[in-house]
Amino acid sequence: MKADARKTLFSFLIELAVYGILIAVYFLLVLHFLGPSLGDFEKTHIRLYALLAVGLILGQSIVLEFVTTFLLRLLRGRSE
Amino acid sequence: MIAMFFPISGAEINPIYLAVLGFFIGLMGGFFGVGGSFIAGPTLRAMGLDWNFAVGTDLAHIVGTSVVAAKRHRALGNVDLRLGLIMALGTIGGAEIGAQLIQMLKRAGNINLVVSIISITIYFSVSVFMIWESSLTLRAQRKGGRKSSGKSDETSFQHVTNWIHRLELWPMISLPVSGIKAISLWIILLVSFVGGIVSGFLGGGAGYIRMPMMVYVLGVPTHLAVGTDLFEIIISASYGTFTHAIKGNVDVLIALVMQTGAAIGAQIGAILTQYFAGPKIRLFFVPLPLIGAAIVIYTLFTGHKL
Numbered sequence: 001m002k003a004d005a006r007k008t009l010f011s012f013l014i015e016l017a018v019y020g021i022l023i024a025v026y027f028l029l030v031l032h033f034l035g036p037s038l039g040d041f042e043k044t045h046i047r048l049y050a051l052l053a054v055g056l057i058l059g060q061s062i063v064l065e066f067v068t069t070f071l072l073r074l075l076r077g078r079s080e
Numbered sequence: 081m082i083a084m085f086f087p088i089s090g091a092e093i094n095p096i097y098l099a100v101l102g103f104f105i106g107l108m109g110g111f112f113g114v115g116g117s118f119i120a121g122p123t124l125r126a127m128g129l130d131w132n133f134a135v136g137t138d139l140a141h142i143v144g145t146s147v148v149a150a151k152r153h154r155a156l157g158n159v160d161l162r163l164g165l166i167m168a169l170g171t172i173g174g175a176e177i178g179a180q181l182i183q184m185l186k187r188a189g190n191i192n193l194v195v196s197i198i199s200i201t202i203y204f205s206v207s208v209f210m211i212w213e214s215s216l217t218l219r220a221q222r223k224g225g226r227k228s229s230g231k232s233d234e235t236s237f238q239h240v241t242n243w244i245h246r247l248e249l250w251p252m253i254s255l256p257v258s259g260i261k262a263i264s265l266w267i268i269l270l271v272s273f274v275g276g277i278v279s280g281f282l283g284g285g286a287g288y289i290r291m292p293m294m295v296y297v298l299g300v301p302t303h304l305a306v307g308t309d310l311f312e313i314i315i316s317a318s319y320g321t322f323t324h325a326i327k328g329n330v331d332v333l334i335a336l337v338m339q340t341g342a343a344i345g346a347q348i349g350a351i352l353t354q355y356f357a358g359p360k361i362r363l364f365f366v367p368l369p370l371i372g373a374a375i376v377i378y379t380l381f382t383g384h385k386l
Binding site: 015016023036042046051053057058061069072 | 084148
């Protein structure tokens, strides 16, 4: 039981480390370049910005759900 | 990592703080089926965001968290799509009325006091009722030698739920996924409408009132109430995000950063529900509205916003 718990914790820490690296790259590349253009868009086309905001958050959450599920499966070798 | 500039709201915040906040809110969302607005809103404010941006951005973040958590709950068989879609209609209608009530209070000039007193009353009532009911259920289970595990569920409020199920107000519908043979459509719409009014009036997703009402009034098992509530929040919070964004209250970049932490937190929270029975999840839920009440009382008496 203890060995199982240790294995789960170890897998979780690896997941967090891999996920952390992916997120750091994401912060640096995507958000850094997306920020100014979205800021301008919000000032000039507020309705389109509102639609884009909902689309972006829905799109990102679907991608992140896929990434986190993939990591969980990859490192634990089974469907969680 | 240094603070990042968010041009839409003009705030400078360390993205790690946002991701960590998102992680905890996601964990709560996945486990309890709530958006966590009563914690996320004040924390975003404390990080330097204006209140209007804190409220609107939190709503955008709730959409993302709910997508991840609802998808995981769906994989675990905890989402009643039919019920969620019906409830979304009532919630959106109620949210509009709630927002109108806020506008009326704004014109009357006593909005802060009235909203504070109403929110404290709601938060306390939900907590006191749930602690009473879940303790009663757990005690009855212990007395009867029954052990709750996995998705097993029962409530001490079952007689009221049965009475509501017997009300024959046309049209009656069945919800086989939730194990409900027949219930009036109007009851479901009323429950979601009330949740929507609270959401529009107090902000956030109002999962702290909708999830308990789904369990006690509609008779939905706790695990399904959590998953279905999350699914319903995707629709109603998307609508809320759109309307707030039009008013210039949403910094989507902040929500996107928070979402990176929430995605993993929501997955873990949803998986954790498998290990707890309904009455225990409801008992763990009790402190959440109390935290909300504490924040409102603090703001009311000190005049400071967290």
